[in-house]
Amino acid sequence: MIAGARRGYHNTPLTDPRLPADLDTHCLALLGAAARGHAERHGTGHWWPYLTEPAARRLAPLYGTTPRRMADDATIPLPGTGFDDCLASLPSKRRVAIRHERAAFAAAGLDVRHQRLADCYQDAGRLLAALQKSHGHGDDTDAMTSLLKRQADAMGDHARVVAAYDGPLMTGFCLYYHQGDTTWLRAVGIDPERPAPFAYFPLTCYAPIEDAYRQGSTALHAGIKAIEAKRLRGARVSGLYALHDPHPGGGA
Incomplete structure (x- = not known):
């Protein structure tokens, strides 16, 4: 149990x-x-x-x-009042790399939107299932869509999504929650057939950080995956x- x-x-x-x-x-x-x-x-x-x-x-x-x-569990501290303050807390080499990632992603010309999960759970479910499939699971599109719909129904406006669109098609998303003084990442999906340059961290780290500052958060809880990559982006790691x-x- x-x-x-x-x-x-x-x-x-x-x-x-x-x-x-x-x-x-x-x-x-x-x-x-x-x-x-x-x-x-x-x-x-x-x-x-x-x-x-x-x-x-x-x-x-x-x-x-x-x-x-x-x-291991990663949490990124959010000093100051905006993304530039977070960036300034990192070594010079990392600041250059992150600026390059953000510029390359922006150059792809995707439409980046902040919206409620309730307004996009079907598209997000499709991408979440694609991520599960890339990790060796079967086609769980119905299950992942149902999971996200239940979250959308239960959490309402608290379930926030940042998503990238190529025309009408969602190509990547990140679901997160603001609670207390922390913003919590919850789910992510990137379309494996339409990967934009450096799409993962602009959607799952940089855009949520910008929204976290707007909400007054002082930390971004980034979870247990890709620990070393998150450490390079300022994460503190605990067990x-x-x-x-x-x-x-x-x-x-």
Whole structure:
């Protein structure tokens, strides 16, 4: 049984950060006991995947085991008030490379639009399925379109997309959410048959960063993929951990 989040590769217990340390520990113990009890009723154990470093430190003492590192997680800090400030925080060589990427992408003449997911989920679903297919999966167009429609229905105006169009045809998109002081990347798709020069990072990094500044975000959560490429673009990398119950059925 999975405890905590099962999607998004970012897991942490949802306790109030204002709790005193002793009460926080007590709440975590109750949460662990509830997870173990639920797992026992189904004849299995439980584990916490993709725990952030702070969450792993808080939970590990209650289980008496060492968390295992599962993946790296990238977050790009957003200093100052605009994209130029973010760019200025990088080494000179990287600034030149990013300006070149942005110029080459702009020269392709694509129409870049910021819009609601509800207005483009079908096109985005097609591109998301194409990405899944390139990773060895079957044709999941219906499933990916349904997934994005559910997000669009549930999240409304909070589900934002930046997309590139060649005429009426969407050739790339990135879905992201603003929450708190962070902008969270959620899904991306690039048309493999119509790849624009350097399309990936202008759509999945630079355009969301510009919108993040407009929303007052101070960080862009970029996730677990292409870690080194994101590190070159200013990302700070932290670990995500797995923690399992070493004594399932042994009592809380």
